[in-house]
Amino acid sequence: MVNVAILGFGTVGSGVAEVLTGHERSIARKADGLVKLKYILDVRDFPNSPFAPLFVKDFSVIESDPDVDIVVETIGGATVALDFTRRALEAGKSVVTSNKELVATHGYELTQLAREKGVCYLFEASVGGGIPIIRPLSQCLAANEILEIYGILNGTTNYILTRMIRAGLSFEQALKEAQEKGYAERDPSADVEGHDACRKICILSAIAFGRHIYPDQVPTEGITKVTLADVDYADGAGKKIKLLGRAMKMEDGKICAYVAPHLVDCSHPLAGVEDVFNGISVRGDAIGDVMFYGRGAGKLPTASAVVADVMDIARNLGHRKALCWAPGGPDAACGTDGLASRWYIRAEAGADSLRAALGEVKLLARSGAPAGEAACLTESELTQGQLREKLAGLETLSVIRVLN
Amino acid sequence: MVNVAILGFGTVGSGVAEVLTGHERSIARKADGLVKLKYILDVRDFPNSPFAPLFVKDFSVIESDPDVDIVVETIGGATVALDFTRRALEAGKSVVTSNKELVATHGYELTQLAREKGVCYLFEASVGGGIPIIRPLSQCLAANEILEIYGILNGTTNYILTRMIRAGLSFEQALKEAQEKGYAERDPSADVEGHDACRKICILSAIAFGRHIYPDQVPTEGITKVTLADVDYADGAGKKIKLLGRAMKMEDGKICAYVAPHLVDCSHPLAGVEDVFNGISVRGDAIGDVMFYGRGAGKLPTASAVVADVMDIARNLGHRKALCWAPGGPDAACGTDGLASRWYIRAEAGADSLRAALGEVKLLARSGAPAGEAACLTESELTQGQLREKLAGLETLSVIRVLN
Numbered sequence: 001m002v003n004v005a006i007l008g009f010g011t012v013g014s015g016v017a018e019v020l021t022g023h024e025r026s027i028a029r030k031a032d033g034l035v036k037l038k039y040i041l042d043v044r045d046f047p048n049s050p051f052a053p054l055f056v057k058d059f060s061v062i063e064s065d066p067d068v069d070i071v072v073e074t075i076g077g078a079t080v081a082l083d084f085t086r087r088a089l090e091a092g093k094s095v096v097t098s099n100k101e102l103v104a105t106h107g108y109e110l111t112q113l114a115r116e117k118g119v120c121y122l123f124e125a126s127v128g129g130g131i132p133i134i135r136p137l138s139q140c141l142a143a144n145e146i147l148e149i150y151g152i153l154n155g156t157t158n159y160i161l162t163r164m165i166r167a168g169l170s171f172e173q174a175l176k177e178a179q180e181k182g183y184a185e186r187d188p189s190a191d192v193e194g195h196d197a198c199r200k201i202c203i204l205s206a207i208a209f210g211r212h213i214y215p216d217q218v219p220t221e222g223i224t225k226v227t228l229a230d231v232d233y234a235d236g237a238g239k240k241i242k243l244l245g246r247a248m249k250m251e252d253g254k255i256c257a258y259v260a261p262h263l264v265d266c267s268h269p270l271a272g273v274e275d276v277f278n279g280i281s282v283r284g285d286a287i288g289d290v291m292f293y294g295r296g297a298g299k300l301p302t303a304s305a306v307v308a309d310v311m312d313i314a315r316n317l318g319h320r321k322a323l324c325w326a327p328g329g330p331d332a333a334c335g336t337d338g339l340a341s342r343w344y345i346r347a348e349a350g351a352d353s354l355r356a357a358l359g360e361v362k363l364l365a366r367s368g369a370p371a372g373e374a375a376c377l378t379e380s381e382l383t384q385g386q387l388r389e390k391l392a393g394l395e396t397l398s399v400i401r402v403l404n
Numbered sequence: 405m406v407n408v409a410i411l412g413f414g415t416v417g418s419g420v421a422e423v424l425t426g427h428e429r430s431i432a433r434k435a436d437g438l439v440k441l442k443y444i445l446d447v448r449d450f451p452n453s454p455f456a457p458l459f460v461k462d463f464s465v466i467e468s469d470p471d472v473d474i475v476v477e478t479i480g481g482a483t484v485a486l487d488f489t490r491r492a493l494e495a496g497k498s499v500v501t502s503n504k505e506l507v508a509t510h511g512y513e514l515t516q517l518a519r520e521k522g523v524c525y526l527f528e529a530s531v532g533g534g535i536p537i538i539r540p541l542s543q544c545l546a547a548n549e550i551l552e553i554y555g556i557l558n559g560t561t562n563y564i565l566t567r568m569i570r571a572g573l574s575f576e577q578a579l580k581e582a583q584e585k586g587y588a589e590r591d592p593s594a595d596v597e598g599h600d601a602c603r604k605i606c607i608l609s610a611i612a613f614g615r616h617i618y619p620d621q622v623p624t625e626g627i628t629k630v631t632l633a634d635v636d637y638a639d640g641a642g643k644k645i646k647l648l649g650r651a652m653k654m655e656d657g658k659i660c661a662y663v664a665p666h667l668v669d670c671s672h673p674l675a676g677v678e679d680v681f682n683g684i685s686v687r688g689d690a691i692g693d694v695m696f697y698g699r700g701a702g703k704l705p706t707a708s709a710v711v712a713d714v715m716d717i718a719r720n721l722g723h724r725k726a727l728c729w730a731p732g733g734p735d736a737a738c739g740t741d742g743l744a745s746r747w748y749i750r751a752e753a754g755a756d757s758l759r760a761a762l763g764e765v766k767l768l769a770r771s772g773a774p775a776g777e778a779a780c781l782t783e784s785e786l787t788q789g790q791l792r793e794k795l796a797g798l799e800t801l802s803v804i805r806v807l808n
Contacts, residue, residue, distance in 0.1 A: 132543075143711035290696070308546045316725060
């Protein structure tokens with residue numbers, strides 16, 4: 001029998017408790033033995049919960065109980081969660097988490113600690129909610145050299161963009177709707193400013209390229225500046241605006257990782273990923289492109305990914321090899337300065353000025369465009385620096401990368 | 405160090421040799437040790453191959469070499485491949501294969517044998533080529549009860565249908581083109597009659613639902629009867645014709661698995677899976693729908709999936725738990741008699757006769773339809789039996805399920 005303790009009885013933690021107990025028999029069968037929920041740690045009281053007898057308030061109860069094999073950390077953040085995760089690993093317990101912030105900021109240290117202690121630190125649920133991506137990337141695609149990984153990593157912003165595209169809502173209106181539906185938090189900045197996607201691309205980079213990339217090494221731009229005018233121009237070009245996290249290995253071996261809105265061609269599989277769904281594309285030297293698609297968040301999808309990690313550890317107790325990668329550092333990432341791409345430009349300017357500045361362009365149209373506004377796609381691929389130089393004399397309103 | 409022998413130096417086998425040797429260093433790093441190709445078994449001679457010194461013609465050399473840990477079977481078929489696989493497992497060697505026919509027909513027996521011998525029988529490459537699906541389904545989604553699994557499992561037929569839809573080619577023209585491009589074999593029947601998809605849905609059913617389903621329990625219909633008229637009518641209804649393998653658990657616990665063309669709505673992610681790509685959708689009770697997308701065949705994609713299995717075994721030598729499921733039997737599957745769905749009907753009849761026969765229908769139109777032809781989608785969901793009864797007096801030309 002394997003005993004589990006859950007830290008934090010919020011949305012994901014309570015979902016884990018529900019899945020672990022609701023599927024007890026099938027989990028026992030697949031994990032080759034009973035997986036029992038022994039403790040739930042939370043500062044709050046839940047006297048009416050069916051799990052009431054399991055609650056504890058003191059982490060040391062869990063830490064010092066030798067029967068606890070696996071600790072599920074669903075507290076979030078990188079303070080208390082970091083302390084408890086370290087202590088659990090130190091005590092020889094495996095830890096499973098959905099906490100992307102902690103993995104993105106302390107994943108290297110924690111996987112190393114797990115390795116030293118002969119236990120596991122697993123985090124399938126930290127990226128893409130219930131979509132299998134960490135294990136496919138680290139195991140199924142292991143024979144590939146990963147060239148690039150990119151995708152729609154945040155469901156909230158994808159919902160907002162989808163509503164802007166489909167219903168013609170402004171960013172503010174779509175955000176309000178997302179908040180009313182519970183898809184966006186009251187303080188939506190982690191989502192709409194791109195920080196959530198940034199943490200996820202850090203985690204994916206570590207698995208794909210084998211070195212830790214820290215969030216502050218990843219240029220991050222959200223969707224707050226995307227306007228309906230941009231959505232309309234993109235539509236006229238057969239493209240959709242999507243917030244992408246991207247990471248690729250450059251020729252010098254450094255990782256170029258960033259988060260930014262992109263114009264994505266409607267024929268690209270990611271263009272069809274709508275609402276709160278996520279889609280993650282991986283390009284490997286042998287496999288070519290593969291894509292993973294599904295609900296990127298939500299109580300039960302995320303909980304099911306956490307429980308799958310728990311089952312993997314339970315099934316291979318003491319034998320499950322730890323995930324690990326090399327440490328990060330200033331030389332690991334290179335920013336986006338060297339990354340050329342086509343660009344979408346909207347400016348207070350005439351078409352002639354755009355052409356004069358940018359050379360050959362594809363001019364775009366939208367109904368209701370005010371006089372004196374023009375928009376285009378550049379024909380040539382330019383780095384940010386090259387683009388900035390060319391646009392120097394223009395009053396630009398929007399500048400967005402085009403996914404090639 | 406782990407030693408590997410490859411059986412069969414065809415497309416996939418030679419790809420495996422290429423990936424194993426070409427990525428030797430990164431494989432050694434990820435597999436925690438060197439993975440060395442020791443033998444290649446083939447009846448043919450390859451004097452100019454860089455692997456020439458490794459060739460043997462007698463399987464007993466491999467069978468009796470205690471240094472061989474993993475045998476890669478890429479012979480195909482279920483005769484010699486079955487004999488060698490059994491003997492390799494009996495000799496205590498793990499076996500990795502891309503051979504869908506063998507897994508679909510003897511997977512239960514072979515996984516049991518592997519389990520008894522404490523070794524593995526892995527087959528990630530048997531479904532979806534390089535697309536990770538077996539491991540995600542058996543591990544990442546393990547906390548879910550799988551409700552349904554369905555998808556585009558055969559790249560050749562998807563290419564043919566895509567060319568019919570996009571370029572207006574007839575089935576015969578599109579097949580010829582696929583053969584010229586090397587996507588279809590000279591005898592294309594395994595693909596176009598649906599047998600290849602049938603084997604794959606058998607394998608997916610075993611993993612998803614835990615019982616062996618045999619190909620002869622799976623009603624299988626290919627795409628040879630799909631006409632351009634059907635493609636056009638479907639287009640008018642905002643749908644595409646796709647060959648799907650489907651399996652779902654019915655209320656009585658039996659598995660309903662079948663292969664047939666379907667009308668798929670253009671808004672469904674599978675509608676965007678074109679050319680030789682595969683797309684596999686899984687519906688779980690916790691995760692909802694997830695989809696896996698990528699190249700379903702090809703030398704290097706398939707080889708990369710085989711090598712990932714090899715690395716998994718190498719990394720966990722002696723500890724990797726075997727995949728296994730319960731035996732099949734007549735009571736495991738139930739056919740499609742009980743499966744109601746909407747239907748597309750094309751008939752030599754007037755619209756009025758269709759309405760009279762089927763009640764409320766959505767009539768479809770296409771340009772150039774001959775007088776006396778009509779087509780529709782039924783509004784209500786009907787079983788095959790119910791439909792047959794209603795269509796009794798009509799001269800039907802095409803009858804295709806609509807994916808709900």
